[in-house]
Amino acid sequence: MTTVIFYEKPGCVNNTKQKTLLLLAGHTLEIHNLLIEPWTCDRLRCFFGERPVAEWFNRTAPQIKSGEIVPEQLDAETALTLMIQNPILIRRPLMQVGDRYTVGFNAEQVDQWIGLSAVYTLKHVSHQHLIQQDLETCPRTLSEHHSASCSHS
Numbered sequence: 073m074t075t076v077i078f079y080e081k082p083g084c085v086n087n088t089k090q091k092t093l094l095l096l097a098g099h100t101l102e103i104h105n106l107l108i109e110p111w112t113c114d115r116l117r118c119f120f121g122e123r124p125v126a127e128w129f130n131r132t133a134p135q136i137k138s139g140e141i142v143p144e145q146l147d148a149e150t151a152l153t154l155m156i157q158n159p160i161l162i163r164r165p166l167m168q169v170g171d172r173y174t175v176g177f178n179a180e181q182v183d184q185w186i187g188l189s190a191v192y193t194l195k196h197v198s199h200q201h202l203i204q205q206d207l208e209t210c211p212r213t214l215s216e217h218h219s220a221s222c223s224h225s
Contacts, residue, residue: 073098074186079106079166090177097188107159113152119166119173125151133161
């Protein structure tokens with residue numbers, strides 16, 4: 073699979089779910105804390121592509137929920153400046169694979185881009201198979217314990 077550079081807010085429940093989906097799909101993650109990353113306007117801008125400025129923002133950020141910041145009223149330069157000053161405003165996650173950058177996590181789009189389902193389905197089947205087994209009792213019989221090395225901790 074591929075290596076995904078993943079910028080998150082540590083502790084974010086949805087970022088945790090997103091990382092899990094990527095890992096189950098066989099991807100390798102290079103995880104960064106979006107809140108302490110040393111952003112520049114040019115570097116941050118890469119993640120937003122052609123999206124309207126309003127789609128760059130984390131809609132649950134306190135300043136947006138309170139109405140203090142109205143993304144629809146901002147130009148790109150002002151938006152980027154605000155985000156660098158207060159990274160909680162940045163929509164999550166930011167992801168990079170090679171020279172492609174994106175913001176947010178639309179599962180269908182991520183699946184089309186780098187794939188989410190092939191290995192996930194295989195792991196899901198393995199999970200279902202394992203969950204039905206006795207995972208506490210050693211599967212070796214008593215006679216196998218005496219004839220083979222079976223170590224227990």
